[in-house]
Amino acid sequence: MKRVKKWAAAITVFITGFIFLIPFYIMFYLSLSSPGDSIAEEWFPRALMVQNFREAWEKASMGRAMVNSLVITVGAVLLLVFCAACGGYGAARVKNKINRMIFYIMVLSMMVPGIINTVPLYIMMRRINGINTYWGMIMLLACQSLPFSVFLYESFIRTMNSSLEEAAIMDGCTRFEAFWRIVFPLLKPITATVVIMQGVGIWNNYAQSVFFLQNQNYHTIPLAISTFFRPMELIIICLPPGRQLVLRLLQWFF
Amino acid sequence: MMAPAAVLFLVFFVLPLCQGVGISMTDWNGFSEEKNFVGFANFIRFFSDKRALHAIQVTVVFGLVSPFLLNVSGLFLALLVDSKRKSRVLLRMIIYLPSIISPLIMGYLWTLILSPRTGVLDQILQRFNPSLSFDWMGVPDKALWLIIMVNVWQFTGGPMMVYLAGLQSIPKDLYESAKIDGAGRMQAFKNITWPLLYPSAKINIFNNIIGSMAVFDIIMAITMGGPGYATESLSIYIYRQSFNGFAGYATAIALIMFLIIAVPIGITMRWMKNKEIEM
Numbered sequence: 001m002k003r004v005k006k007w008a009a010a011i012t013v014f015i016t017g018f019i020f021l022i023p024f025y026i027m028f029y030l031s032l033s034s035p036g037d038s039i040a041e042e043w044f045p046r047a048l049m050v051q052n053f054r055e056a057w058e059k060a061s062m063g064r065a066m067v068n069s070l071v072i073t074v075g076a077v078l079l080l081v082f083c084a085a086c087g088g089y090g091a092a093r094v095k096n097k098i099n100r101m102i103f104y105i106m107v108l109s110m111m112v113p114g115i116i117n118t119v120p121l122y123i124m125m126r127r128i129n130g131i132n133t134y135w136g137m138i139m140l141l142a143c144q145s146l147p148f149s150v151f152l153y154e155s156f157i158r159t160m161n162s163s164l165e166e167a168a169i170m171d172g173c174t175r176f177e178a179f180w181r182i183v184f185p186l187l188k189p190i191t192a193t194v195v196i197m198q199g200v201g202i203w204n205n206y207a208q209s210v211f212f213l214q215n216q217n218y219h220t221i222p223l224a225i226s227t228f229f230r231p232m233e234l235i236i237i238c239l240p241p242g243r244q245l246v247l248r249l250l251q252w253f254f
Numbered sequence: 255m256m257a258p259a260a261v262l263f264l265v266f267f268v269l270p271l272c273q274g275v276g277i278s279m280t281d282w283n284g285f286s287e288e289k290n291f292v293g294f295a296n297f298i299r300f301f302s303d304k305r306a307l308h309a310i311q312v313t314v315v316f317g318l319v320s321p322f323l324l325n326v327s328g329l330f331l332a333l334l335v336d337s338k339r340k341s342r343v344l345l346r347m348i349i350y351l352p353s354i355i356s357p358l359i360m361g362y363l364w365t366l367i368l369s370p371r372t373g374v375l376d377q378i379l380q381r382f383n384p385s386l387s388f389d390w391m392g393v394p395d396k397a398l399w400l401i402i403m404v405n406v407w408q409f410t411g412g413p414m415m416v417y418l419a420g421l422q423s424i425p426k427d428l429y430e431s432a433k434i435d436g437a438g439r440m441q442a443f444k445n446i447t448w449p450l451l452y453p454s455a456k457i458n459i460f461n462n463i464i465g466s467m468a469v470f471d472i473i474m475a476i477t478m479g480g481p482g483y484a485t486e487s488l489s490i491y492i493y494r495q496s497f498n499g500f501a502g503y504a505t506a507i508a509l510i511m512f513l514i515i516a517v518p519i520g521i522t523m524r525w526m527k528n529k530e531i532e533m
Contacts, residue, residue: 009334010341012334013334013341013342013345016331016334016345016349017344017345017348019407020348020349020351020352020407021348023352023360023363023364023367023407024351026363026366026367026374027363030366030374079262082258083258083259083262084259086255086256086257086258086259087255087256087258087259087260089255090255090256090259091256093255094255094256098256099255099256102256102259102260102263103256105263105268106259106263109263109267110464111464111515111516111519112271112512113464113465113467113468113489113511113512113515114468115468115470115489115492115493115508115511116271116274116508116509116511116512117267117270117271117274117508118492118493118496118508119274119277119492119496119501119504119505119508120269120270120271120273120274120277120505121266121270122496123273123277123501124269124270124273139262139265139266140266142262143262143263143265143266143267144266146259146262146263147263150259175255176255179255200354203356204355204356204357204358204359206356206357206358206470206471206474207468207470207471207489210493211493221356222356222358222359222471225358225359225362226358226474226475
């Protein structure tokens with residue numbers, strides 16, 4: 001009986017792993033296959049077409065897109081961490097009415113999906129010349145991830161002991177210095193969570209960038225791939241699917 | 255200290271939202287100077303717009319079915335990988351892997367697998383039996399279910415991780431005392447594990463409903479709202495309307511969409527509130 005159970009568990013684990021990995025294998029296969037290959041006939045590409053990668057990279061100007069994505073993601077994450085950590089600290093430690101109100105409005109706003117604001121935001125961005133710019137996109141994406149991050153920081157700081165900062169303030173630090181020099185380094189675990197979680201979201205963002213980065217020169221990776229993929233039927237007929245898939249593989253690696 | 259966060263939030267969230275309420279009552283096309291106040295005409299128009307009502311249906315079906323499936327599979331997988339054995343830890347990472355990749359990319363990958371004739375799945379099926387074919391993407395009733403399945407496959411790692419964290423915070427001695435009292439495994443799950451997972455379930459249901467109701471990328475990648483507009487969600491409809499010169503109308507739809515999301519969220523909040531258990 002025990003043995004049967006053990007085997008059943010092992011098989012379940014194996015099948016689950018298989019279900020989650022097989023699409024990645026298909027991606028790997030298609031990205032390296034030549035036009036005539038079919039996964040139905042051979043389980044491994046006959047010739048490894050590494051040049052697919054180079055071609056796709058050039059066709060979709062991935063170099064440019066990579067730089068754009070990097071600039072926007074790094075910028076937005078830095079801004080986000082600074083604002084959210086300060087905000088979370090303010091909400092947790094400086095308990096006046098205004099801070100509480102701002103905090104509750106932010107928590108409530110987590111229920112509002114980003115797309116709702118898009119049209120008025122677009123109009124505002126056009127007025128302040130923020131469309132097709134790095135800074136516009138950075139501020140926008142940082143703001144979008146702000147409420148959740150502030151919430152995380154706030155709940156973490158609230159559980160921390162405040163005696164360290166109080167001692168620092170006693171010794172003549174300002175509140176901000178006490179926060180920046182003493183509390184912020186202690187927040188590393190939360191900062192890591194925010195950077196990873198929100199960073200991935202910002203890197204992958206499509207719903208906002210499709211509105212605010214229409215200029216090809218500012219296309220991020222998701223946008224570059226989607227414009228490459230859009231005339232879908234045509235490309236699928238004209239090119240082996242491998243070349244499009246390479247792009248996806250690229251994004252997965254970086 | 256709140257100032258930087260507050261300013262950013264005010265400029266990029268609160269102001270546009272307020273402005274949006276104003277725009278939703280105009281017939282503005284988004285480009286011209288001309289802007290006329292039309293009162294609630296946009297909202298009235300919405301309820302006689304067949305395409306919009308269909309988009310609501312798509313959004314609600316997707317927004318309720320997919321969180322449900324995400325939670326069921328997330329909980330199941332969490333129970334499966336809740337062990338220190340290496341194979342289970344590895345499986346955790348494998349399951350979480352698709353979640354960190356853009357839904358757009360995963361959507362494109364799945365189109366290459368699922369599309370009729372050229373798709374990988376279809377090719378394999380035809381190898382076994384030429385009369386078999388898999389064309390769910392082109393069938394209006396089925397396309398949405400396909401998207402739901404892809405979505406669950408991709409994002410089930412998130413809920414799994416949250417449930418896993420919940421599972422690991424349950425003290426082990428509770429199970430021991432239940433065993434001594436003669437409870438079976440099912441009873442232990444029903445009376446200990448499940449009630450203590452409520453906080454995790456709450457976070458998951460919240461996140462998943464909000465995320466699924468606003469679904470955009472994955473539909474764009476797999477069907478672009480098609481065939482026809484069978485899988486067009488409200489987000490996609492808003493996107494199309496705002497680019498087609500109906501900025502006022504699009505904003506009105508966005509506000510209605512918020513109300514549609516608020517209802518299931520409110521219900522779950524109510525339902526969950528009474529079930530919170532103190533440790």
